[in-house]
Amino acid sequence: MATIHVRDVPEDTLQTLKTRAAQSGQSLQNYVLQLLTGEAAMLSPAEAAREARSIAARGNVTADDISEAIRDMREARG
Numbered sequence: 001m002a003t004i005h006v007r008d009v010p011e012d013t014l015q016t017l018k019t020r021a022a023q024s025g026q027s028l029q030n031y032v033l034q035l036l037t038g039e040a041a042m043l044s045p046a047e048a049a050r051e052a053r054s055i056a057a058r059g060n061v062t063a064d065d066i067s068e069a070i071r072d073m074r075e076a077r078g
Contacts, residue, residue, distance in 0.1 A: 017031065
């Protein structure tokens, strides 16, 4: 497994991370690792757009289908 060193972390940022780690019952290392892992798992806007284009290319979804799905979701929320 690789190691990352982060330099010049502002003191207030470090203190916030330490506090949040302690509140969640984790070490600072485990807490920051969890944050990094979560961030890496999320698609960037560009990646999401590429994925959406790929999915759209494989199907027959129209703009009207999308509009209807959005309308249905909004109505379901009330």
